[in-house]
Amino acid sequence: MMSTVDPAWLPAFVFRSVGARRVRIVGDGLLVDTVRGEVAAAGGVLVSEGPVDLDLVCEGDVGEKFTVERSGTTTTVRATGGAGLLYGFHHVVRQGEAAFSGVLAPQRHAPRQPIRMLDHWDNIDVHPVMGQVERGYAGGSIFYDNGVVRTDLTRVGAYARLLGSIGINRVGLNNVNVHRTEARLLTDLLPDVARLADVFRPHGIRVHLSVSFAAPMTLGGLPTADPLDPAVQDWWARTTAEVYAAIPDFGGYIVKADSEGQPGPFAYDRNHADGANLLARALAPFGGIVFWRAFVYNHRQDWRDRSTDRARAAYDHFVPLDGTFDENVVLQVKFGPIDFQAREPVSPVLSAMPQTRLAVELQVTQEYTGQQKHVCYLVPQWSEVLNSCTVDGIVAVSNVGEDEFWTGHPLAQANLYGFGRLAWDERLTPEQVLDEWITLTFENAQTVRKALHELMDDSWHTYERYTAPLGIGFMVRTGTHYGPDIDGYEYSPWGTYHFADRDGVGVDRTRATGTGFTGQYPKPWCDIYESLDMCPDELLLFFHHVPYTHVLHSGITVIQHIYDSHFAGRDEVAHMTEIWATLEGDVPAATFDRVTGLLNEQLRCATEWRDQVNTYFWRKSGIPDVHGRRIH
Amino acid sequence: MMSTVDPAWLPAFVFRSVGARRVRIVGDGLLVDTVRGEVAAAGGVLVSEGPVDLDLVCEGDVGEKFTVERSGTTTTVRATGGAGLLYGFHHVVRQGEAAFSGVLAPQRHAPRQPIRMLDHWDNIDVHPVMGQVERGYAGGSIFYDNGVVRTDLTRVGAYARLLGSIGINRVGLNNVNVHRTEARLLTDLLPDVARLADVFRPHGIRVHLSVSFAAPMTLGGLPTADPLDPAVQDWWARTTAEVYAAIPDFGGYIVKADSEGQPGPFAYDRNHADGANLLARALAPFGGIVFWRAFVYNHRQDWRDRSTDRARAAYDHFVPLDGTFDENVVLQVKFGPIDFQAREPVSPVLSAMPQTRLAVELQVTQEYTGQQKHVCYLVPQWSEVLNSCTVDGIVAVSNVGEDEFWTGHPLAQANLYGFGRLAWDERLTPEQVLDEWITLTFENAQTVRKALHELMDDSWHTYERYTAPLGIGFMVRTGTHYGPDIDGYEYSPWGTYHFADRDGVGVDRTRATGTGFTGQYPKPWCDIYESLDMCPDELLLFFHHVPYTHVLHSGITVIQHIYDSHFAGRDEVAHMTEIWATLEGDVPAATFDRVTGLLNEQLRCATEWRDQVNTYFWRKSGIPDVHGRRIH
Structure with missing residues (x-):
């Protein structure tokens, strides 16, 4: 690479x-x-x-x-x-x-959030299919190579400086799915973690490790990882003391427990607070924090079972525990109730746990938003999220890797930059943040500014237009999550369904007739989302199953919206390629070439999205496009 | 393993x-x-x-x-x-x-076919996802291990004896997709091939190698692999002479050319006969044969393009070349026009090339028929195929591997046995062949005979009932080809579509209104398949796009047939588990346990097939089951 x-x-x-x-x-x-x-x-x-x-x-x-x-x-x-x-x-x-x-x-x-953090889903080992960085689209890890922490940390130094410059103050060094080798960062690989901490420290950044809840067994040789077992508590206390002996300003732990196969307190009939507090008490003497992820749901759902609603899961699991978490526990909540989709309502957990420290989790890496092959400036999305909730911290999954442009797509740098800036002050406008980035990135910013704004400002909405419609989400290829596969997750165990049939589409999450998820929101949102009349168009199919002939607030039917938005979204990408072409000679040649190639791929993929979505719904609904455009 | x-x-x-x-x-x-x-x-x-x-x-x-x-x-x-x-x-x-x-x-x-051959899709190297044996479901290769030909060939000896006992007289030793390491079997690894030949020879079996058409370049360092280039011809002549110096009874080559990315004569504006004859002439002095596969089609099709029909491809490519192949070329034709589906019409190529030696290719390995997790006795399928065409040879892809039962599923041994017996004499009945296998396999054959017949005789039809309906094929998970994914290939480049919409389903391959594929058949089949009235039910959707309300010869509608066959097929599997349970104590415990576990998986998978197919077509058609059974 x-x-x-x-x-x-x-x-x-x-x-x-x-x-x-x-x-x-x-x-x-x-x-x-x-x-x-x-x-x-x-x-x-x-x-x-x-x-x-x-x-x-x-x-x-x-x-x-x-x-x-x-x-x-x-x-x-x-x-x-x-x-x-x-x-x-x-x-x-x-x-x-x-x-x-x-x-x-x-x-x-002053920063508006005390916690401004980037998590890396980097592994030390390289998975033959998934690669080294889980959901990484910018090459291998900048931290690890050849099965060990890199000897030469020059590039990590540049990264630390870059993060420090935008106010990031914590970094998670390894994947929340903690595999065998990576688990050892906590113990025998600790000197290497200390070397990384030394590189981040001059830029005001504390390092964190993702740890496995089963570590007392897998690393410590204990017969249990029960959080109420004194030997387990002692193991965590001793292990944590050793970490702080090596890294006095260590930030703390990140834990994905009882989620998607990861071990957790459920095995011992304990709850998430028992689990989180176990680690919190080991960290407390040293001022450390445990980030406990709320991304917990049944990932072996039966698609035939309509009573289970993955959107409900985080709330159902965690809200009853409000008030039982120690003070140095931060519950890390994905911004939406499902999983980093291009469009989701804000998670109801974020307004339901007043006695718990909460961090909202965003995804700078573009897992579901074009995988750094598509231009998708996400700051407008984050701006909406951050301006509609009050939290104690902001965390995101990083998008950097070995790639020469750091982020695969050169324009995806703006997302990393923008994340830091919004985490510092969520009141900054997306246009203002992009403007800063353009100024700092291009020698001749004045020349390229207008074109880049035109290309990027609305690119998130463009992406939304040519992919899954009206908040329904997914419809992506299984596994990779890239490109369209309308029914890809429809009969899967993952709990992400659209229920399209010949008459309509959408998930009924109302209290009246559906899964009751709307009831997890405070007023007025529990009523707004419940109501077919008031529910915002862009979230309609997230909350309601409606006929294709349902008329949106925009005045057109759902089926016509699907056609219109997909024709429009794809054509906007075509226009993006034209805008970029005008910048030849005004941006470095390597940047120009990389972005040109990626825009071609984005156009191909957007065309595929347009055609597959339109054909899928045309075949199901039998309702023609009122404008008579070609649907295959 | x-x-x-x-x-x-x-x-x-x-x-x-x-x-x-x-x-x-x-x-x-x-x-x-x-x-x-x-x-x-x-x-x-x-x-x-x-x-x-x-x-x-x-x-x-x-x-x-x-x-x-x-x-x-x-x-x-x-x-x-x-x-x-x-x-x-x-x-x-x-x-x-x-x-x-x-x-x-x-x-x-006397054998009714001079060529009775098993091909191994074994690789020397292990692919991280595909494993070592392409489409192998019985563990690693019995030939190769640790990147080389095994030193201990004891098991290969047992396999050779087993094949000799059922009349197999040729074996292909490596995957038709020839990767880098495997290409070298032709040159520096030749002494290892000679060792394998030594093991097969006492059982009347000649060995073959799959070779890459690009070998003169990749192995020989030539600038071209053009079949009309004298240097290329010379390279093949010399290389082949060296093979025969090491293995005097070497069988010959197997070639997959210009297919699914493999190199071939098209790169030089030459046709398949030019390519096949190049190798045939190198082999002729030694009595060798080249098996040239007819599995050639556009695998980068655009699903939007309805004018391309993968079913037509082999005929369109090869029939015009009839009469131009050398005498020691055998064109190896998959039994159906698509790809080893549970149900396909017999390939029209098999009756369209009177001046060419043809071999029909079957698949003993159960790629699309349950992957040796499902009981699917395929001899009835092969019996139908072999009794409806006249060929000069019968070839199949083997289903054995390192597995302790040789074939993963112990009952899949019957397919390997039955293939050899049918290749010897296609007039043997499937029941007779199964009876032989039971007698030879089980000490107490008399005790288990009836139950095994009940379990296996009709298991192919059972599999057909719970999977893709009425000859439409595919609907499998992409890549693995295991389990249901109704739309899995629907928007893919592979040319395998079902075109289901709210009104109907099926591929119009008629001359009147479709792709014209029916015209590749001789009379009376070109008329039978063309006619909605005469087309056999089990192939209806292969040849026709019909409304769900179309009434089959069986007297029920297409949609009701889909429901009925899927409920029935799944229930037959449930019955199979009951039959098998009665054999506890009558078959070896290890066999009993293995089959019991696999039948559980078959039942789970058949249930999934039933539910996904029924729900898919219920959502599309909106037509309820006349018997009111539960469709999710």
């Missing part, structure tokens, strides 16, 4: 546009040193007195907030801790020349 | 029922020696004169035929060649005690 690091979007490069500056840095500590190194590396002149252009003042040891102000010829960043200074410095870098002109009254900046 | 050889069905064991006999053997040569060894190993007393129970007389060097007669107390087998004596001896063994009682006028026996 290619391992050249593309220079695109290494944020300090913005100094190229402002030239060398005189910079004074006050304070000390690792993160302040990091800032000092960044300035030096970018050609800034470090001075200790006299007139300065940039005054970076760190007045304490802890804190992520900072202020920035400008008077005379000096821009001043003030922070009460190294992390704040680092974030303030990167803020100035993002501002570019604008940070050094005019007058600015003191502006306070 | 287990490598214990199960003693079941090693045919000489029949001596157990007749005790030691006095046997005289006249003649010499390798095959006569083999017979001598068999008799000795079975406890027979070899005598040279005086009263004998069995007189085995070989009066020449060549020939597969033999006579058997009985007068006085002596049974006499006479042959004009070692192979005939071997077959005659095994004939007596099959007869058991009956061969040694009463009087029998001289009976002449």
Whole structure:
């Protein structure tokens, strides 16, 4: 695989546009040193007195907030801790020349979320089919190679800097599905984890490990992993103490338990709180956190059984436990009730556990949204989610790998960038975030800005238009989750069905006649989703089974919407290829070529989606397109 | 994997029922020696004169035929060649005690086909997903292990003896999809092929290699594989001469060319006859044969394109070339026009090339017929095929592997046995063949005979009933080809579609309104298949797209037939499990346990087939079951 690091979007490069500056840095500590190194590396002149252009003042040891102000010829960043200074410095870098002109009254900046985390689903070993990174679309792991943690962590250093620059402060180093080799990161491979932690630390990032609930047995040789067994508690306490002896600022654990075959407390008739608190108590003396994933459901469902509703599962499992989790447990809840689909309602769990710390989990890696072969700028989706819930942390699955562009699709870098920015402040608009990214990424941002906005701003909706309609989800190829297969999951055990027949389509999740899932929402949403009249069009089939002739709020029928959106979505992709073609010569040739090739694939795949979905529903409904377009 | 050889069905064991006999053997040569060894190993007393129970007389060097007669107390087998004596001896063994009682006028026996061949789709290397044997369901290869030809060929010897006892006279040693390592069997791995040939030779079996048409380039370093290029011709001549220097009775080559991505003559604007004759001319000086497969079609079809019909492909490619193939080319034609489905019409190629030597290709390995997890006695299918065409050879894909029962499912041994017997004489009835197999396999055949007939005789029809209806085929999971996925291939590039919509189902292959495939058949079949009135029910959807309300010859509608056959087929499997349960204690415990476990899986899978097919067509048609049974 290619391992050249593309220079695109290494944020300090913005100094190229402002030239060398005189910079004074006050304070000390690792993160302040990091800032000092960044300035030096970018050609800034470090001075200790006299007139300065940039005054970076760190007045304490802890804190992520900072202020920035400008008077005379000096821009001043003030922070009460190294992390704040680092974030303030990167803020100035993002501002570019604008940070050094005019007058600015003191502006306070602080992250709106204390937890801003990226999880890696990286494995040490390479699976012959799944590859090394589960749901990874950018090549192998940047952490692991040849069955071990890499010796050369240069690239991890660049990644840490990149994450630090957008405010990420925690990273999960390994797949939540913890396999045999990866389990050992907790024990004999710990020195390697410490090396990784050393690389992330200067950028304000604490590392986490995904651990197996069965570790006391598989690693510790105990006969049980029962969370109430004193020997098990002791094993976790001792093991965790050893982790902190090696990595004093270790972040904590991530656990996928009793989910999709992973071990958990159910084997011992214990509940998720018993399980989570077991680990929380081992971590508490050291200030560590356990992220306990709420992604728990019956994945061996019988498609014939209409009483089981996967959408209900997280709520049914966890809400009754509200108030029983220790304070250093964070329940990590996928943003929607199913699984990272292009469109889902926000999970009802996020508004149902007031006495539990919650983190919302997003997916920067594009498992169901084009797998970094399709342009799909996801920040608008995340913006909707984050502005409709209140949580204590934001977590996402990373999309980087060995790929020379980091993310497979060069334009998918904008999702990684945007995730960090939204996690810092969810009130930033998607257009504003994309604009920042364009500015930081392309030398001639002014030339390419308009075209990139046109290509990317609405690309999530475009993707939605040519794939599964009206919130129904899935319809993807089984296993890979790429490309269309309308009935692919329809008779499967995974609990993801659309129930299309000759008369209609959709899942009845109402309280009146369906699975009752709508009842998991607070008012007014429990009524809005319940009501065929009020339910938003884009979620209609998630909540209701309706006839093809049902008229949407948009004024057209469901079947006509399916046809229209699929013709439109595919044509929008064709238009995207035209827009991109105009950028030849304005973006680096390698970037141009990569994106051109991927857009061809996106167009092929969108055409396939359009045709398969339209033909499928035409064959079932027998209702012709009112515009008489060709349906095969 | 287990490598214990199960003693079941090693045919000489029949001596157990007749005790030691006095046997005289006249003649010499390798095959006569083999017979001598068999008799000795079975406890027979070899005598040279005086009263004998069995007189085995070989009066020449060549020939597969033999006579058997009985007068006085002596049974006499006479042959004009070692192979005939071997077959005659095994004939007596099959007869058991009956061969040694009463009087029998001289009976002449001769195979009805000169070519009786088993192909192995074995690879040397193990594919991480496909395993070692392509479409193999009985564990790894008996020929190859750890990346090389096995050192210990004991088991291959048992297999050779087994094949010799049922009259198989040729074996293909490697997969027709020739990968990198396997290509080298032709060159540097040739000494290992010679060792395998040494093991097969005493049982009258010649070995063949599948070769890559690109071998002159990949192995020979030439810049081309053009069949008309003298350097290419020379390379094949030299390479083939070296093969015969190592293996004087080498059988010849098997080639899959210009099919599913394999290289072939099309790259050089040459046709299949150019390609086949190239190899034929290299083999001719040594009496070798090239088997050239007719399984050629567009496997990158667009499902939107209704003008391409995969069923037409073999005929369209090959029939125009009739008369242009050399005499030592055998065109190897799959029995049906598509691909080893449970039900297909017989390929029209088999009656359209009078000037070409043809072999029909069957599949003993149960790729589409339950993968040796389901009881599916295929001899009735083959009997129908072989009794409706005239060919110069019969070839099948083997179903054996490392499995302790040889074939995964112990009852699948009957398919291997039956293939050999039908290849020898297609007029044997399936019940008669099964009866022989039961007698040879089970110590207490009389006790288990009735139950096994009840379980197996009609099991092919049972399988047909619970899977794809009325000859439409496929509807299997993509890739693995196991279990139901009604739309699995519907929008794929493979050319295997059912075109079900809300009104009807089936492929219109008529001349009047469809792809014209019916026109490839001679009279009367071109008219029978063309006619909705005359087309046999079991092939209706192969040839016609009909409404669900179409009434079959059976008097019920297509949709009701789908429901009825699926309820019936699944219930027949439930009955099979009951029958088998009665055999506990009457068959070896290991056999009982294995079959019991597999029948449970068959019942689970048949239930899934029933429910998915019925639900699929109920959702599409909206027509209820007239008997009101539960459809989900």
